[in-house]
Amino acid sequence: MSDNWVHIVGGGLAGSEAAWQALRQGCKVRLYEMRPKKLTPAHKTGLLAELVCSNSLKSLNEGSAPGLLKREMELLDSLVVKAAKEARVPAGQALAVDREQFSGIISKTLQNNPNFELVEDEVSSLPTEDELLKSGDCWIVSSGPLTSNDLSKELLKLCGEEDELHFYDAIAPVIEGDSINRSVVYSASRWQEGEGDYLNIPLNKDQYNAFVDEVIAAEKMPLHDFEDVKYFESCLPIEVMIERGRDTLRFGPMKPSGLNDPATGRWAYANIQLRMEDREGAMYSMVGFQTKMKWPEQKRIFRTLPGLENAEFFKLGSVHRNTYLNSPKVLTDDLSFKRNRRILLAGQITGVEGYTESAAMGLLAGRAAAAKVLGKAAAAMPPQETMMGSLLSHVVSGGRGDYSPMNANLGLLPTIPKKRGVSKADRKAEQCSRAFEKFQDFSSTI
Structure with a gap:
């Protein structure tokens, strides 16, 4: 002792x-x-x-x-x-x-x-x-x-x-790598920088608008009285961005610039990037997708996205005092x-x-x-x-x-x-x- x-x-x-x-x-x-x-x-x-x-x-x-x-x-x-x-x-x-x-x-x-x-x-x-x-x-x-x-x-x-x-x-969802449909998504880095370090989900105009409508209508987690959150501009929940304008996501985390969709040879209307979280590619995070949506809503809505129909989530998005x-x-x-x-x-x-x-x-x-x-x-x-x-x-x-x-x-x-x-x-x-x-x-x- x-x-x-x-x-x-x-x-x-x-x-x-x-x-x-x-x-x-x-x-x-x-x-x-x-x-x-x-x-x-x-x-x-x-x-x-x-x-x-x-x-x-x-x-x-x-x-x-x-x-x-x-x-x-x-x-x-x-x-x-x-x-x-x-x-x-x-x-x-x-x-x-x-x-x-x-x-x-x-x-x-x-x-x-x-x-x-x-x-x-x-x-x-x-x-x-x-x-x-x-x-x-x-x-x-x-x-x-x-x-x-x-x-x-x-x-x-x-x-x-x-x-x-x-x-x-402010946490973005993390997806099990094996559950992503690789025949739909494609590997590329913006402006061809790097060696295709991201998986990309291209969306056309109808798909983008349908996704935005789902997020607007989704049930959100209410903040506690003591959680007077002041968001960093670089880390806004997607719902807050949408409140600033319907196309805000297209000029933020879903911007398609510098990414040529192999199916069309052009930039998509909007694009979601998945970033590898580990060296073996077992985990991918949805870049910039911090969210206050309730967890069942996140699973339902994110699985409407191309390539994520059968997505399994290691972690779902959240915003809370921490x-x-x-x-x-x-x-x-x-x-x-x-x-x-x-x-x-x-x-x-x-x-x-x-x-x-x-x-x-x-x-x-x-x-x-x-x-x-x-x-x-x-x-x-x-x-x-x-x-x-x-x-x-x-x-x-x-x-x-x-x-x-x-x-x-x-x-x-x-x-x-x-x-x-x-x-x-x-x-x-x-x-x-x-x-x-x-x-x-x-x-x-x-």
């Missing part, structure tokens, strides 16, 4: 998991949670790990990305997964929980540990690296998407540049800041999406901080071929485009080549099986 402390800011899923992992390693943990003294617009209680949106932690199916992530976390004794299974309510293959029971289990487990201290107060400043080297302590910031203004200013100091901290999320950092620019491989290696980042604020994903980053940050406090060698991180390792790689290295939040999906893992007689479901199952074997090998060595 070390005399030094791991200090954790934020008692959500990530902070609670980080606390548990640090305690397991033999550290003393002090967790700061401003609730119930000061509630956020989304929280209702002072319990740790309160679920503010859905009560589902997604699928337990072993052949799915969410199921794989939970299996990996269980091998490292995840408190979040354990509590979720104890508080489970019927929901088919999904891991849905009784909210109060789930949060109660986590709160009781941590508070019953003699080396755990809960401080119900807000943290508005962080120590310097010199101060932490002198004290021997480490800090983990897991303050979530509703991080306070004062703490956001402290994080900006660690980022170095103001544009590395985002205060809302404080997160440009992590690849500001974090090191162990989730610590480049400007202060004794302060680590965990949870949704790192740029992951979802309850389990946030907890997974807390798990890794807790282990990494414990190693620093205990004076051990750096904590081993899971290989990129695993689900947890691929999420970590996304956070600290990013993808091919601008950094944006990511959830657990099989597009992050090495692909399985198509084989005659092997179904897509079987290939996905093989992806998960290989990843889990890799994680078992990793966990057996730490």
